[in-house]
Amino acid sequence: MDHNYEKAVERILCSEEQIKKRVAEIAREIENYYGASDKKLLLLGILKGSVVFMADLMKAVRLPMEVEFMRLSSYGKSAVSSGEIVIKAGLEKKDLADYNVLIVEDILDTGNTLFWLVDYLKREHNAKDIKICTLLDKPDRREKPISVDFGCFTIPDEFVIGYGLDFNELYRDLPYVGILKREYYE
Numbered sequence: 001m002d003h004n005y006e007k008a009v010e011r012i013l014c015s016e017e018q019i020k021k022r023v024a025e026i027a028r029e030i031e032n033y034y035g036a037s038d039k040k041l042l043l044l045g046i047l048k049g050s051v052v053f054m055a056d057l058m059k060a061v062r063l064p065m066e067v068e069f070m071r072l073s074s075y076g077k078s079a080v081s082s083g084e085i086v087i088k089a090g091l092e093k094k095d096l097a098d099y100n101v102l103i104v105e106d107i108l109d110t111g112n113t114l115f116w117l118v119d120y121l122k123r124e125h126n127a128k129d130i131k132i133c134t135l136l137d138k139p140d141r142r143e144k145p146i147s148v149d150f151g152c153f154t155i156p157d158e159f160v161i162g163y164g165l166d167f168n169e170l171y172r173d174l175p176y177v178g179i180l181k182r183e184y185y186e
């Protein structure tokens with residue numbers, strides 16, 4: 001066991017307290033936006049990175065909802081996504097026409113993953129209304145014309161870990177978001 005697990009963190013970017021406060025704030029925005037809609041609400045979490053955020057967000061949004069998960073992966077190096085996405089675990093529901101779909105993701109980085117997913121949900125699942133909710137947004141790295149509808153934090157171009165985000169599958173369990181020390185990947 002590594003008893004100094006958190007030494008990988010250069011600096012905390014979003015503390016537990018800050019995350020808790022922002023999750024409550026965007027939960028109110030989501031309630032205001034969907035509260036008057038006649039359609040059913042579906043929160044679609046993207047595994048594995050969204051799992052901590054999804055668990056906190058779904059408890060904070062006081063509206064009737066269904067939840068689903070998909071697991072996606074992209075070809076190429078782990079830290080940079082390509083446009084080629086593979087579905088590792090798909091949706092159980094076939095038709096999403098009757099739903100307001102809210103994609104819940106850890107981070108919008110290049111945008112390649114979610115740009116592909118939005119098109120896929122329209123094409124293969126007949127989705128009509130799709131919005132994006134992310135914990136983090138790194139706009140400096142965007143390669144696709146896509147933006148966040150409900151977002152907690154805009155961050156600089158740094159590799160971050162914690163609150164669901166991993167480095168080589170570790171650190172997802174940290175209760176805050178921190179910058180990974182460069183010596184870990186350089």
Ligand code: 5GP
Binds near residue numbers: 080081107
């Ligand atoms: P995209 O580049 O397609 O917008 O982002 C795809 C995925 O890259 C994200 O869902 C996330 O898993 C991963 N990613 C992007 N930036 C970071 C980061 O700073 N830290 C970690 N751990 N993952 C990231």
Ligand code: MG
Binds near residue numbers: 106
């Ligand atoms: Mg991810």
